[in-house]
Amino acid sequence: MTLREQVVLISARATSFTAVCVECCDLDATEGYAGSTFAGRLDLDLDHATFLCRRGHSVRVERAAAAIAESAA
Numbered sequence: 001m002t003l004r005e006q007v008v009l010i011s012a013r014a015t016s017f018t019a020v021c022v023e024c025c026d027l028d029a030t031e032g033y034a035g036s037t038f039a040g041r042l043d044l045d046l047d048h049a050t051f052l053c054r055r056g057h058s059v060r061v062e063r064a065a066a067a068i069a070e071s072a073a
């Protein structure tokens with residue numbers, strides 16, 4: 001069993017996202033991506049969190065640089 005840390009970046013103002021789990025992509029290689037995506041929610045006051053995909057793989061979700069959000073505000 002290998003544990004690779006996956007990091008997914010979401011946009012600075014996103015509160016919900018759909019990400020692709022690379023581990024599941026490997027498992028789903030013959031089926032396409034349909035089974036490897038998962039949706040999550042990251043509130044604006046959080047800049048990162050760790051989620052589990054549907055199969056339980058750990059995926060770290062990070063918000064794109066906070067500086068971008070500030071300059072855009």
Ligand SMILES: [Zn+2]
Nearest residue numbers: 021024053057
């Ligand atoms: Zn997965």
